[in-house]
Amino acid sequence: MKEFMMIFIGADYTDLGLSPEELQGRMGKWFAWGDKMEKAGVLRGGNALTPDIRRIVGENRTVTDLTSAEVKELVGGYYLVAAKDFDAVQEIAQDFPDYDLGGTVEIREIMVFDK
Amino acid sequence: MEPKIIDHLFRHHSGKMISVLTRIFGLAHLEIIEDAVQDTFIKASISWRQQQPDHPEAWLTKAAKNRVLDIFRKLNTEKKHAPTIYQGTDTIAINELFLDTEIEDAQLRMIFTACHPKLDPKDRISFALKTVSGFSIKEISSALLTKEETIKKRLFRARKTIQQADLKFHIPQGKELSERLESVMEVLYLIFNEGFHSNKKEKLIREDLCGEAMRLCQMLLKNEHTRIPSSYALFALMCFHSARLDTKTSSENEVLDLKSQDRSQWHFPLIKLGNAMMNKAVADETTFSCYHYEAAIAAEHIRAARFEDTNWDKIVYWYQCLYTLQPMPSHLLTMAVICLQKEEAAKAKNYLDQITSDDFAQRAYLYYATLADYFNLINNKQEAIYYLDLALNTVTNILEKEYLEKKKLTLITGKS
Incomplete structure (x- = not known):
């Protein structure tokens, strides 16, 4: 079994003007997805990220503070899952709830160096 | 599964769920949270009638997660402050709080809240039994031999104090920790004693209270800061x-x-x-x-x-x-009693001289009875009877009274 990271990229809910009802519906789907992965025993962990960003760029170490509204492609969080290969993770990612909001799932394999 | 097992599962799980949900929504919404959890158990007991889930614990945890959404909805409808959800991924963070280790952390926070020195000492026990231990008002009232109305008032007052004092839902750190831990241990000690020392209660209630105090104490031992x-x-x-x-x-x-x-x-x-x-x-x-x-x-x-x-x-x-x-005067009295048992009159006298009947308020009869024993030991029957009479005048418990009367009779007739 290998470990993969599913990185979630998309816009901030608050900027999309979702109603509380829509928000709750979304959360319900996220919970259900988490439960499904847990039940399948593939979930290894995960974290959500707050929308505040501080960027340090370049030789001059230029610092910029950004809010979610200024960034279209915001990394919102990640899940770590155990799976055979990319195809298996792709299957898991089918249940990602936010494709219809233009959301993206990026799958990356965790590097293991002691082979 | 026997009903009793479900009983305890619900009771223990109730404390867990209330604690986790409080961590998400804050102590300000405690009442809404408690109602929501209560509702889950009602739903569970109805849907489990047909078929019990294979993993009742997991079922309840999942139900609690669904409650998160309900509580969000309710707070929004009532225009109360709810935590902001920025992205779907925020649920990952909420999910995390339902892991076993995080649940334990949340429960410990609830214990510290229930035993906060700002709360009236009487309210602490009732509030802890309700919020941390999942006892119903009826169960608390029979466990503490107190009217249900009184328990309701105590719970109400505790909640109000928590709001007014704006208590933080956390595990205290640094200097504050040792002082607050003192207060927690005192409450657990009192809950245990309620179970252990009261002889009037049903055996089941006594076992419940002692068991609960031990379970909570074990939680302290699991955490490196409170161990x-x-x-x-x-x-x-x-x-x-x-x-x-x-x-x-x-x-x-x-x-x-x-x-x-x-x-x-x-x-x-x-x-x-x-x-x-x-x-x-x-x-x-x-x-x-x-x-x-x-x-x-x-x-x-x-x-x-x-x-x-x-x-x-x-x-x-x-x-x-x-x-x-x-x-405490009671310790001196105990030492006097032990000395009398060993027939060491002088030593007993030394302890008795340090206390008066006022030290024992309604339990003054214990002091008088001990004095009677002392005078009996040094063969001063007159004084012994005098103090036995004083004891008989102040005792309220019937069993104790009978015991003292028997003693007096023995003294007068010289027969044992």
Whole structure:
């Protein structure tokens, strides 16, 4: 079994003007997805990220503070899952709830160096 | 599955769910949270009638997660402040709080909240039993021998204090921790004593209260910050006492004193556990807490194979240590009683001279009865009868009264 990271990229809910009802519906789907992965025993962990960003760029170490509204492609969080290969993770990612909001799932394999 | 198991599953799970949800929504919404959790159990008991889920715990946790959405909805409808959800991924963070280790952390926060010094001492016990232990108001009222109305008032007052004082839902750190931990241990000690010392209650309720106090104390021992010598000592004390809980009453539910208990029925595994905990409590400590000495006294009783083998000198020594730390008149009286038992009149007198009937308020009869015993021992019958009469005038409990009257009769007739 290998470990993969599913990185979630998309816009901030608050900027999309979702109603509380829509928000709750979304959360319900996220919970259900988490439960499904847990039940399948593939979930290894995960974290959500707050929308505040501080960027340090370049030789001059230029610092910029950004809010979610200024960034279209915001990394919102990640899940770590155990799976055979990319195809298996792709299957898991089918249940990602936010494709219809233009959301993206990026799958990356965790590097293991002691082979 | 037997109903009783479900009972405890619900009870324990209730505390977990309320704690986790409070971590998400804050103490400000405690009432909404408690209602939501209550609702989950009602739903569970209905849907489980047909078929019980394979993993009831997991079922309930999932149900609690669904409650998160309900509570969000409710807070929004009532235009109350709800945590902001920025992205779907935020649910990952919420999910995380339902992991076992995080649940334990949340429960510990709830224990510290329930035992906060800002809360009235009486309210603390009721609030802890309700919020942390999942007791119903009815159960609390019968456990504490207090009217349901009074318990309701206490819970209401506790919630109000928490709002007004804007208490933080956290585990205190640094200097604050030791002081707050004192208060937590005191509440657990009181809950345990409610179960152990009250002889009026149903055996089941007594076991429930003692068991609950032990469960909460174990939570303290699981966390590295709250695992301290005195919390180990408190747990040891509870183990030693619990080991003889079954033998405290006869099959007719009569109270049996230490002398008449069947020592072969004491629960050995608990004694063993108590000893192990005691070893940890004294491992690298030079100063001892009240719990250390109380546990030492309990251990001394347990150590004696027969009542006659009790090492009273050792017990008086531990009481002396306890008294230095906690100068309560009742400890002096106890030491006097022990000395009388050993027929050491002078020593007993020394202790009795340090106390007066005022020290014992409604329980002054205990003091008078002990004085009577003292005068009886030094063959001053007149004084002995005088004090027995005083005791009889102040005693309210019927069983105690009968006992004292019998004693008086023996004194007068000279027959035993």
